[in-house]
Amino acid sequence: MRGGAIPLVAWGTILLVLYIVHAIWNGRTVPTIATGFAVLAIYGFGACVWILGRDTLRRGPPAARSEAEAWPSASLGAVMAGLSFACILFGVVWSNFLVYFGGAMLLLSLGRLGVEVRSEYASKRHAQEEMSGR
Amino acid sequence: MSATTAPPPAPAPAPQTQAPRIGGWIGAATSTDHKRIGLNMAACSFVFFLAGGAFALLMRTQLAQPNMQFVSDDTYNQLFTMHGSTMIYLFVTPMAIALAMYLVPLQIGASAVAAPRFALAGFWTWLSGGLVMQSGWLVGDGAGRAGWFSYTPLSNGTNTPGVGQDLWTIGVILAATGMTVMAGCITATIARRRAPGMSLLRMPVFTWTELVSMLMVVGSFPVLILAMALLYLDRHGGHIYSGFNGSIDYQDLFWFFGHPVVYVMFFPYLGAAAEAIATSSRKRWFGYVPFVGSIMMFAALSMAVWSHHMFTTGGVTNQYFAFTSTLLVVPAGIEYFDAVATMIGGSLVLRASMLFGIAFFVQFLIGGLSGIFIASPVLDYHAEDSYIIVAHFHYTLFAGSVFGFFAGVYHWFPKVTGAHLREGLGKLHLALLMIGTNVTFFPMFFLGEYGMSRRISRYSTHPGWGTTNLIETIGAGVIALAILAFLANVAVSLRRRIPAGEDPWEGHTLEWATSSPPPAYNFVRPLPPIHSYAPLLDLRHEAEDRAREAAGGGVGA
Numbered sequence: 001m002r003g004g005a006i007p008l009v010a011w012g013t014i015l016l017v018l019y020i021v022h023a024i025w026n027g028r029t030v031p032t033i034a035t036g037f038a039v040l041a042i043y044g045f046g047a048c049v050w051i052l053g054r055d056t057l058r059r060g061p062p063a064a065r066s067e068a069e070a071w072p073s074a075s076l077g078a079v080m081a082g083l084s085f086a087c088i089l090f091g092v093v094w095s096n097f098l099v100y101f102g103g104a105m106l107l108l109s110l111g112r113l114g115v116e117v118r119s120e121y122a123s124k125r126h127a128q129e130e131m132s133g134r
Numbered sequence: 135m136s137a138t139t140a141p142p143p144a145p146a147p148a149p150q151t152q153a154p155r156i157g158g159w160i161g162a163a164t165s166t167d168h169k170r171i172g173l174n175m176a177a178c179s180f181v182f183f184l185a186g187g188a189f190a191l192l193m194r195t196q197l198a199q200p201n202m203q204f205v206s207d208d209t210y211n212q213l214f215t216m217h218g219s220t221m222i223y224l225f226v227t228p229m230a231i232a233l234a235m236y237l238v239p240l241q242i243g244a245s246a247v248a249a250p251r252f253a254l255a256g257f258w259t260w261l262s263g264g265l266v267m268q269s270g271w272l273v274g275d276g277a278g279r280a281g282w283f284s285y286t287p288l289s290n291g292t293n294t295p296g297v298g299q300d301l302w303t304i305g306v307i308l309a310a311t312g313m314t315v316m317a318g319c320i321t322a323t324i325a326r327r328r329a330p331g332m333s334l335l336r337m338p339v340f341t342w343t344e345l346v347s348m349l350m351v352v353g354s355f356p357v358l359i360l361a362m363a364l365l366y367l368d369r370h371g372g373h374i375y376s377g378f379n380g381s382i383d384y385q386d387l388f389w390f391f392g393h394p395v396v397y398v399m400f401f402p403y404l405g406a407a408a409e410a411i412a413t414s415s416r417k418r419w420f421g422y423v424p425f426v427g428s429i430m431m432f433a434a435l436s437m438a439v440w441s442h443h444m445f446t447t448g449g450v451t452n453q454y455f456a457f458t459s460t461l462l463v464v465p466a467g468i469e470y471f472d473a474v475a476t477m478i479g480g481s482l483v484l485r486a487s488m489l490f491g492i493a494f495f496v497q498f499l500i501g502g503l504s505g506i507f508i509a510s511p512v513l514d515y516h517a518e519d520s521y522i523i524v525a526h527f528h529y530t531l532f533a534g535s536v537f538g539f540f541a542g543v544y545h546w547f548p549k550v551t552g553a554h555l556r557e558g559l560g561k562l563h564l565a566l567l568m569i570g571t572n573v574t575f576f577p578m579f580f581l582g583e584y585g586m587s588r589r590i591s592r593y594s595t596h597p598g599w600g601t602t603n604l605i606e607t608i609g610a611g612v613i614a615l616a617i618l619a620f621l622a623n624v625a626v627s628l629r630r631r632i633p634a635g636e637d638p639w640e641g642h643t644l645e646w647a648t649s650s651p652p653p654a655y656n657f658v659r660p661l662p663p664i665h666s667y668a669p670l671l672d673l674r675h676e677a678e679d680r681a682r683e684a685a686g687g688g689v690g691a
Contacts, residue, residue, distance in 0.1 A: 022451075
């Protein structure tokens with residue numbers, strides 16, 4: 001159990017210790033279900049970190065990476081997605097029209113994001129070919 | 135939009151191809167560069183800060199004298215609600231995220247933030263939330279008016295009817311969602327995109343404070359989003375928070391977010407003050423590992439103290455929450471010890487950033503010490519809902535964030551803009567802010583002891599109340615002058631630029647190893663070797679050792 005999951009395990013353990021200390025000291029417990037859920041959620045988050053990315057657990061500094069990476073320089077799709085989510089919730093207060101408009105805009109933004117991601121992959125492939133050809 | 139390729143930071147970066155960048159407003163609005171997103175968020179949240187400050191000045195004017203009729207009772211309710219909400223949801227917390235968005239990738243040697251599209255979408259969601267919340271001023275029944283916490287049953291549809299409170303609720307949901315997404319991006323950046331050599335225990339102090347803050351955001355903000363979504367349903371006939379238990383449930387949910395956010399509004403500014411102090415002391419930050427442990431302990435405890443806000447409700451286990459709240463003294467003590475020990479034996483340079491850093495620790499001390507007393511249920515019953523609480527949380531939230539924020543601004547402004555801020559104006563700004571803060575907030579302790587309650591818009595003549603309130607109003611005016619001095623400083627410094635160069639302060643961390651302002655993808659030259667949390671200081675020490683050796687003195691002579 002190393003690296004990025006350690007803070008989460010420490011965090012959950014502190015909660016657990018506090019719970020036990022309080023139970024001994026006070027003779028009664030704080031809500032067991034709520035505390036148990038909190039501890040399990042934090043431990044579970046730590047487990048997710050462990051399962052999803054071994055890099056985050058590896059002891060020591062990160063190693064150098066040599067492969068090319070693609071990064072967007074701008075994203076209209078992301079801006080539209082943020083605004084359309086806001087439009088939908090704003091519409092919940094004001095009018096259904098804004099909910100539908102926001103929903104349509106969200107679909108468009110997802111399409112736009114798809115185009116952007118495809119372009120990013122193409123760019124990455126191109127760069128990798130250039131690097132391997134050199 | 136177009137995509138570009140960039141290699142990860144490495145000792146010798148490979149050539150990169152870049153798509154043409156879009157300029158102008160559209161380019162700034164759609165840019166996925168973490169620096170641009172960070173700057174956009176910082177600029178917007180500072181505008182919200184000015185708005186929140188204006189609300190405070192209106193409130194202080196209303197309270198300057200007994201029986202004032204400057205604003206109506208209902209407008210006063212809206213003002214204190216929107217003042218608190220603006221400062222917490224739209225200034226202090228997002229500014230902490232903006233600082234992280236700009237600085238953390240630079241400090242850990244990353245070329246970009248992880249999931250930049252999510253970060254950009256998060257920014258626009260947050261900004262939309264802010265605008266939706268403020269749009270309440272434009273509707274007939276006014277903006278939200280049930281406090282920044284909007285306790286039920288006060289905030290339900292019967293007691294606070296109208297669209298303004300709905301807009302407030304939706305605004306909070308949007309702002310919190312945006313900030314959670316951005317915090318996730320920053321956490322992922324730290325977890326996955328550190329430069330070769332940058333282990334967790336070689337990350338700069340500021341990055342650690344941001345990491346812990348972002349973990350708290352990710353852990354606690356979803357609870358706020360849930361509480362607000364249920365509140366919206368409750369207001370529209372859902373009867374979710376009905377009865378005594380319903381109100382306690384709401385408070386449990388709210389304060390499970392509400393207490394960690396206090397540290398989200400403190401840690402990043404603590405980190406900024408720490409960087410400013412260490413750099414201006416020409417020493418590395420003292421006690422790095424205990425410091426990291428202390429902020430992690432702080433974060434863990436922050437999730438276990440929320441009900442100290444509810445001692446007097448009779449619905450929580452007071453002993454437990456008093457115990458965990460008092461435990462907070464331990465990590466706080468470590469942080470103060472580290473700050474003082476960093477300065478002892480250092481070659482102190484008392485520039486504005488350093489002075490703001492010291493002021494941050496001095497001012498927060500008042501908030502922290504008063505917090506120890508009200509962590510005791512016995513004393514809290516006495517102080518609850520009085521101006522003692524207002525004084526305490528302004529010393530923690532205002533003094534414990536704004537002074538650290540300005541320490542960070544004076545420290546990193548040359549990096550962000552390539553120009554120095556004026557030192558003289560900076561020291562005037564500090565003096566006015568110190569005077570204003572203490573003249574405004576310290577008398578509130580006395581006012582609370584005289585028996586004045588929070589959230590009242592008018593008061594009749596009581597011994598000491600009128601004079602004390604007048605002094606506080608004058609103090610608020612001095613704070614406004616301090617902010618004007620800062621704005622003048624920024625305007626003058628950007629108009630008549632004094633070039634700062636790459637590393638004007640002899641900084642310790644990687645952001646000082648690139649140009650000012652940093653280029654796209656942050657680092658053009660190879661990064662220096664990273665052997666500690668102060669790699670540039672290590673380089674300087676190695677160069678000094680070599681120079682001594684060359685002069686025949688030998689290492690350590």
